Amino acid sequence: MGRPETAKQALDALLVGNSNFVSGEPAHPRQDADLRRSLAESQRPFAALFGCADSRLSAEMIFDVGLGDLFVVRNAGQIIANTIIGSLEFAADYLGVPLILVLGHDSCGATKAAIDAHNHNFPPASEFVHHLVDRLAPTVAKSYQNGITDHDEITKAHVGDTIADLLSTSSYISERVAAGTLAVVGAHYRLSEGKVEIISTHGNIN
Numbered sequence: 001m002g003r004p005e006t007a008k009q010a011l012d013a014l015l016v017g018n019s020n021f022v023s024g025e026p027a028h029p030r031q032d033a034d035l036r037r038s039l040a041e042s043q044r045p046f047a048a049l050f051g052c053a054d055s056r057l058s059a060e061m062i063f064d065v066g067l068g069d070l071f072v073v074r075n076a077g078q079i080i081a082n083t084i085i086g087s088l089e090f091a092a093d094y095l096g097v098p099l100i101l102v103l104g105h106d107s108c109g110a111t112k113a114a115i116d117a118h119n120h121n122f123p124p125a126s127e128f129v130h131h132l133v134d135r136l137a138p139t140v141a142k143s144y145q146n147g148i149t150d151h152d153e154i155t156k157a158h159v160g161d162t163i164a165d166l167l168s169t170s171s172y173i174s175e176r177v178a179a180g181t182l183a184v185v186g187a188h189y190r191l192s193e194g195k196v197e198i199i200s201t202h203g204n205i206n
């Protein structure tokens with residue numbers, strides 16, 4: 001495969017890889033020693049992924065890609081932070097990725113903790129775990145106000161809020177999305193099926 005150059009080509013490549021993974025027939029591409037050595041000098045990934053740190057959301061495995069293909073940034077509950085935005089801007093600017101995929105998943109523990117906190121049922125935790133859970137609180141509160149209490153639906157809403165946060169905070173990214181040179185796509189991963197479902201697109205994806 002040549003490197004995907006457009007957001008559509010990049011998304012198609014990821015979805016083909018995910019289809020391989022879902023069917024249980026991954027190709028495990030681009031993981032050989034020769035490629036490893038050739039990549040040592042520089043990288044040119046075709047997409048950036050910002051996703052939850054959950055151990056079951058292994059980015060290269062679920063998209064059946066290889067070394068040098070994906071620039072991956074993850075934390076628990078995919079919570080936007082300045083360092084995350086800096087990493088994604090780096091991927092778009094210096095590495096030239098045409099696509100940023102923001103990936104949540106069902107049964108997300110971070111979202112569950114935020115729902116429990118909303119319902120005053122969150123056990124004592126460290127200061128920084130509380131900080132992380134607090135960052136999800138606005139999405140949970142807004143969802144409950146709109147009558148949405150389903151765990152996975154709230155996680156999907158959080159992917160939307162994460163992208164809105166990214167676009168409103170990073171003028172670098174939002175300007176390129178508006179210009180059609182960079183796309184941001186929101187997606188939801190189902191743990192059992194291994195399937196990635198696209199839930200929103202921003203920018204030129206045709």
Ligand SMILES: [Zn+2]
Pocket residue numbers: 052053054076077105107108109110111
């Ligand atoms: Zn999660």
